[in-house]
Amino acid sequence: MAVDAEQFKHALRRWPSGVTVVTSRAGEKIHGMTVSAFSSVSLDPPLVLVCADKASNTHPVIAEGRVFAVHILAQGQEPLSHRFSSKADEWRRFEGMEWKSGVTGAPILPDALAVLDCRVVAAHDVGDHVIYVGEVETVQVADAEPLLWYGGRYRSLSD
Numbered sequence: 527m528a529v530d531a532e533q534f535k536h537a538l539r540r541w542p543s544g545v546t547v548v549t550s551r552a553g554e555k556i557h558g559m560t561v562s563a564f565s566s567v568s569l570d571p572p573l574v575l576v577c578a579d580k581a582s583n584t585h586p587v588i589a590e591g592r593v594f595a596v597h598i599l600a601q602g603q604e605p606l607s608h609r610f611s612s613k614a615d616e617w618r619r620f621e622g623m624e625w626k627s628g629v630t631g632a633p634i635l636p637d638a639l640a641v642l643d644c645r646v647v648a649a650h651d652v653g654d655h656v657i658y659v660g661e662v663e664t665v666q667v668a669d670a671e672p673l674l675w676y677g678g679r680y681r682s683l684s685d
């Protein structure tokens with residue numbers, strides 16, 4: 527018998543992860559969303575992946591622009607995670623933010639624990655998501671503690 531959605535989510539809530547905001551650009555259009563489905567893939571070449579819901583607004587922007595920047599969030603950046611996951615004002619997520627363009631053209635937000643600016647090298651259509659594999663072109667790293675996600679809520683290393 528197939529696993530139902532509640533059982534699936536119940537099990538996956540047992541998986542602790544960090545929290546990222548993934549941004550992208552296609553021409554003049556910029557967008558981004560909160561993503562926990564992020565992983566490293568390869569060291570040589572340096573590859574990472576993110577899984578984007580096909581129903582998200584971010585997915586078609588990555589599909590068209592073929593670039594994305596992964597921001598690994600630091601402790602205290604719950605408001606940024608909330609801003610980039612909330613469906614209220616989703617087209618105003620960058621308003622009032624001092625973002626810059628990365629080398630790929632993807633928007634780079636300030637104050638993340640680490641930023642990986644990537645160019646899409648593969649896209650895999652799987653179920654209701656698309657796995658985007660990106661080659662990392664630049665990295666930025668800050669000295670801070672990570673924001674964690676476990677059991678459906680934000681945590682810190684000291685929790």
Ligand SMILES: Cc1cc2nc3c(=O)[nH]c(=O)nc-3n(C[C@H](O)[C@H](O)[C@H](O)COP(=O)(O)O)c2cc1C
Nearest residue numbers: 559560561562563577578579582583584611612616
């Ligand atoms: C902690 C957290 C992790 C999330 N991880 C993902 C993810 O890995 N992939 C995804 O497609 N959506 C994920 N979401 C949901 C999106 O952030 C959310 O649906 C967002 O509103 C999509 O924005 P958009 O449709 O404007 O692109 C996550 C949300 C939260 C709060």
